[in-house]
Amino acid sequence: MVSKRRKKKKPGGRKTPSRWRWLWRLLAVSLVLGALVLLVLDAVVYQKFSGKKWSLPSHVYSRALELYQGQAVSREQLQWELDSLGYRRVPAAKEPGQYSVASSRIELFSRGFEFWDGTEPAHLMRVSFNGNQVSALTDSRGGELALARLEPMVIGGIYPAHKEDRELVQLAQLPPYLADGLVAVEDQGFYQHHGLSFRGVARAMVANIKQGRFSQGGSTLTQQLVKNFYLNQRRTLSRKVQEALMAVLLELHFSKGEILETYINEVYLGQAGDRAVHGFGLASRHYFQRPLEDLELHQVALLIGLVKGASYYNPWRQPERALQRRNLVLKLMAEQGVVDAAQAQRASRNPLGVVPAQNGKVGRWQYPAFLDMVKRRLREHYDESDLQTEGLRIFTHFDPQVQRQLEARVASRIANLESGYHIDSGKLQGAAVIVRVGSGEVVAMAGDRQGGYAGFNRALDARRQIGSTVKPAVYLAALERPARYTLASLIDDAPISVDGADGDVWEPRNFGRESHGPVPLYQALGQSYNQAAARLGLELGVDKVVDALHRLGYEGSLPALPSLLLGAVSMSPAEVAQFYHTIAANGFYTPLRAIDSVFTSANTPLKRYPFQGEQRFDPRAMHLLHYAMQVVLREGTGKSAYRRLPESLVLAGKTGTTNDQRDSWFAGFSGNYLSVVWLGRDDNGKMPLTGGTGALQLWTDIMATLDNRSMVFNQPDGVSYHWVEPATGLLSREGCEGVRYLPFIDGSEPQRQSACRPAPFDGVIDWFKGKFGWQ
Amino acid sequence: MKRFSLAAALLLLGLLSGCAQVYVPVSQSHPVGTTPAGTSTQPPPPRPVPAPPPVVEEPGGPRIEPSASAPVSGNSAVVNLLEEAWRLNRAREYDRSNAVAERAMRIDHAEPEVYLVMASNYVAMMQLQLAEQLVRQGLPLAGRRPGVKSELETLLAQIKARR
Numbered sequence: 024m025v026s027k028r029r030k031k032k033k034p035g036g037r038k039t040p041s042r043w044r045w046l047w048r049l050l051a052v053s054l055v056l057g058a059l060v061l062l063v064l065d066a067v068v069y070q071k072f073s074g075k076k077w078s079l080p081s082h083v084y085s086r087a088l089e090l091y092q093g094q095a096v097s098r099e100q101l102q103w104e105l106d107s108l109g110y111r112r113v114p115a116a117k118e119p120g121q122y123s124v125a126s127s128r129i130e131l132f133s134r135g136f137e138f139w140d141g142t143e144p145a146h147l148m149r150v151s152f153n154g155n156q157v158s159a160l161t162d163s164r165g166g167e168l169a170l171a172r173l174e175p176m177v178i179g180g181i182y183p184a185h186k187e188d189r190e191l192v193q194l195a196q197l198p199p200y201l202a203d204g205l206v207a208v209e210d211q212g213f214y215q216h217h218g219l220s221f222r223g224v225a226r227a228m229v230a231n232i233k234q235g236r237f238s239q240g241g242s243t244l245t246q247q248l249v250k251n252f253y254l255n256q257r258r259t260l261s262r263k264v265q266e267a268l269m270a271v272l273l274e275l276h277f278s279k280g281e282i283l284e285t286y287i288n289e290v291y292l293g294q295a296g297d298r299a300v301h302g303f304g305l306a307s308r309h310y311f312q313r314p315l316e317d318l319e320l321h322q323v324a325l326l327i328g329l330v331k332g333a334s335y336y337n338p339w340r341q342p343e344r345a346l347q348r349r350n351l352v353l354k355l356m357a358e359q360g361v362v363d364a365a366q367a368q369r370a371s372r373n374p375l376g377v378v379p380a381q382n383g384k385v386g387r388w389q390y391p392a393f394l395d396m397v398k399r400r401l402r403e404h405y406d407e408s409d410l411q412t413e414g415l416r417i418f419t420h421f422d423p424q425v426q427r428q429l430e431a432r433v434a435s436r437i438a439n440l441e442s443g444y445h446i447d448s449g450k451l452q453g454a455a456v457i458v459r460v461g462s463g464e465v466v467a468m469a470g471d472r473q474g475g476y477a478g479f480n481r482a483l484d485a486r487r488q489i490g491s492t493v494k495p496a497v498y499l500a501a502l503e504r505p506a507r508y509t510l511a512s513l514i515d516d517a518p519i520s521v522d523g524a525d526g527d528v529w530e531p532r533n534f535g536r537e538s539h540g541p542v543p544l545y546q547a548l549g550q551s552y553n554q555a556a557a558r559l560g561l562e563l564g565v566d567k568v569v570d571a572l573h574r575l576g577y578e579g580s581l582p583a584l585p586s587l588l589l590g591a592v593s594m595s596p597a598e599v600a601q602f603y604h605t606i607a608a609n610g611f612y613t614p615l616r617a618i619d620s621v622f623t624s625a626n627t628p629l630k631r632y633p634f635q636g637e638q639r640f641d642p643r644a645m646h647l648l649h650y651a652m653q654v655v656l657r658e659g660t661g662k663s664a665y666r667r668l669p670e671s672l673v674l675a676g677k678t679g680t681t682n683d684q685r686d687s688w689f690a691g692f693s694g695n696y697l698s699v700v701w702l703g704r705d706d707n708g709k710m711p712l713t714g715g716t717g718a719l720q721l722w723t724d725i726m727a728t729l730d731n732r733s734m735v736f737n738q739p740d741g742v743s744y745h746w747v748e749p750a751t752g753l754l755s756r757e758g759c760e761g762v763r764y765l766p767f768i769d770g771s772e773p774q775r776q777s778a779c780r781p782a783p784f785d786g787v788i789d790w791f792k793g794k795f796g797w798q
Numbered sequence: 799m800k801r802f803s804l805a806a807a808l809l810l811l812g813l814l815s816g817c818a819q820v821y822v823p824v825s826q827s828h829p830v831g832t833t834p835a836g837t838s839t840q841p842p843p844p845r846p847v848p849a850p851p852p853v854v855e856e857p858g859g860p861r862i863e864p865s866a867s868a869p870v871s872g873n874s875a876v877v878n879l880l881e882e883a884w885r886l887n888r889a890r891e892y893d894r895s896n897a898v899a900e901r902a903m904r905i906d907h908a909e910p911e912v913y914l915v916m917a918s919n920y921v922a923m924m925q926l927q928l929a930e931q932l933v934r935q936g937l938p939l940a941g942r943r944p945g946v947k948s949e950l951e952t953l954l955a956q957i958k959a960r961r
Contacts, residue, residue: 609938638931735908764863
């Protein structure tokens with residue numbers, strides 16, 4: 024029996040301990056695995072949260088508008104600037120970011136800003152206008168202010184591949200009610216729970232059972248943050264478990280304040296084109312064009328409402344839905360004691376208050392041509408990844424007021440030329456660059472006839488033959504040799520032919536197919552005679568012209584061929600602007616600058632792009648060239664400009680037309696602005712336009728909108744003026760027929776007198792006339 | 799003979815008037831205060847802004863003449879910025895001083911003192927080549943500012959001596 028019993032029990036006796044053993048083993052392994060998973064999750068939670076949380080795009084800023092007495096800014100322009108910066112128009116400005124308007128003045132409370140050269144404090148100021156000028160600038164006590172600066176505006180950014188954009192804010196920067204309102208609406212037990220809210224889960228389960236579908240998750244703010252920050256958007260049981268574990272771990276390591284601040288910067292709140300708007304900081308600018316700290320209660324409530332579904336409650340596409348959601352948020356805030364009922368009532372009577380849809384451009388390419396130039400310059404000093412992720416703050420010289428005018432003029436003039444010259448609609452294209460003379464700062468750029476077009480940037484990339492726009496370099500090379508050439512030197516504008524190495528014969532002709540015989544040098548440039556320019560360049564040697572072009576700032580290769588003398592060289596408008604700027608700056612080369620300075624995301628100054636100049640030409644030769652380029656505009660191929668510009672404004676420039684009129688150029692400058700304009704067809708087709716009838720017209724439009732000052736045309740040491748008979752190049756006297764008062768580098772003036780001789784002592788009398796202003 | 803007498807008399811008068819030129823001391827171009835930009839200040843008296851050069855239609859074409867000299871900046875904003883730039887120069891904050899001078903340059907790039915303060919900053923930073931170029935840019939603009947012109951010339955001599 025015993026043995027039988029033993030036999031029966033033996034298998035069972037072996038099975039029972041083995042089963043338990045396996046269960047225990049399984050439990051032990053599970054515990055170990057669970058602990059490992061927890062360790063891994065803990066490491067993930069801790070590392071990502073304590074390190075750099077986000078890839079921050081770099082943001083590009085415009086210039087800061089300076090305000091001072093005499094500044095050419097109209098009331099409307101200042102108002103536009105303030106609106107673009109998100110200032111709020113109120114009956115009386117009392118806080119930073121507000122302004123009020125009266126008939127001829129604006130009172131504004133500027134926001135402070137940290138610039139490279141120091142902090143600009145917030146000011147309450149009054150700006151009075153007289154026409155299009157600031158007539159007075161006073162502080163809140165009526166004392167005169169010499170100068171004040173507004174903050175620059177964000178004009179674009181450089182974004183990482185995932186296209187997430189955000190502007191980081193700290194808890195201390197938040198407007199009243201935001202943090203409490205967010206907690207009241209999204210997670211009322213936030214300050215009590217440890218990452219999970221069982222009450223919230225139970226409430227969600229009841230709601231889900233009642234509705235018969237999974238409609239509520241019962242997630243805490245911490246869980247929502249974990250989901251957005253660490254996990255994907257899938258709704259599976261394992262992901263929910265992971266989310267819960269990580270939420271608890273997060274709460275173990277970090278304070279409620281740190282978690283809330285991260286949530287406020289992480290949450291998705293909308294879309295700007297292909298860029299996702301994350302965080303309340305950027306959302307504030309996106310919907311209201313103002314900093315987060317300036318928001319009012321109803322605006323804060325709208326942003327809190329968008330947390331539930333930024334697309335579903337989009338205030339532009341679904342304004343009614345967004346309004347209902349905002350008012351619900353206000354009601355919840357009142358119920359939770361964040362605001363009192365009267366405040367909520369008042370706030371709910373406000374409209375949504377979002378900026379017009381087209382203004383919600385944060386992160387979009389508003390000014391693609393200029394930003395393109397900025398990015399190219401930045402890539403010379405920074406890695407692309409740093410630009411996309413380090414949140415650099417890039418300050419530029421871009422002037423949005425000038426750009427606005429430029430885009431409007433380009434669009435209207437091109438349309439006007441198309442209809443006036445029967446060019447197929449849409450065929451004519453254009454590009455323009457505007458540079459501040461002296462400092463070499465690029466203030467505006469058009470890369471297409473349509474402002475805001477982000478495709479081919481003609482201002483930088485359309486390399487087209489420049490035609491007669493090259494001629495100032497030819498004449499400058501000649502005028503640098505005063506022993507051989509002066510403005511009075513006679514150049515034969517007769518047909519010329521040059522045998523090429525390949526057997527071809529180069530025979531340039533004038534635009535009008537006429538020859539003019541011997542013409543003084545200033546007139547040859549003023550009237551843009553091709554035969555004279557070609558003869559002069561050949562006499563000089565093409566290599567001298569190549570050298571002049573390189574010293575003027577052109578960095579590309581140049582063919583040392585005769586055709587170069589008439590502009591058979593391709594350049595972009597920006598390259599032409601570079602070499603004309605050296606002329607405008609009296610022979611001082613300054614690399615064109617788009618960027619002023621770069622700051623880190625923590626607002627630490629990183630790099631400045633300072634002004635630097637290098638003298639490359641004798642100022643005496645430059646003075647002579649400036650004279651001849653004024654002749655272009657006073658009496659030559661560019662004279663139509665003065666039909667719309669004031670006679671008193673001293674300007675200099677040059678037209679350019681290429682073979683078969685495929686390209687129309689004008690480059691010219693006043694005392695403070697250089698503008699270069701190109702018009703043509705993308706397919707390089709023929710046009711009925713010359714430099715004078717095409718580009719010059721647009722150039723004039725542009726210059727008419729700018730606050731121009733006369734170019735500086737000082738007589739340098741070593742230059743003297745003499746009366747000369749242009750037809751012979753002989754010295755003459757004032758009052759003789761057809762004589763011209765021309766500048767000469769000392770010692771190069773004509774020695775021979777014309778038949779019209781000066782009377783004895785006339786020179787002395789002239790000297791006294793000049794000295795005492797006698798007539 | 800009558801014409802000769804008139805010329806001689808005028809010549810004598812001119813020589814006398816030449817001797818009577820008013821000397822403007824060099825120190826006048828120096829900063830007159832340390833009021834930072836953006837603060838309330840009494841604007842200096844307006845300086846005369848010369849009329850643009852005349853363009854007279856003549857048989858040989860319009861008469862293009864040089865302006866008498868670079869206009870003197872009467873802009874109180876420029877004056878204010880230059881004071882601030884000099885203050886920063888004295889505080890040895892040369893980069894910030896240059897940044898402020900560039901602001902003045904944006905308002906009036908023909909103001910020769912802009913180049914003087916920037917050149918002084920570069921001299922202090924021992925970047926003599928940049929300093930020399932700035933002096934050379936400022937000199938042709940300093941026709942009506944004998945004080946600034948003299949300082950630019952002195953600075954140029956210093957730069958040459960140091961190189």
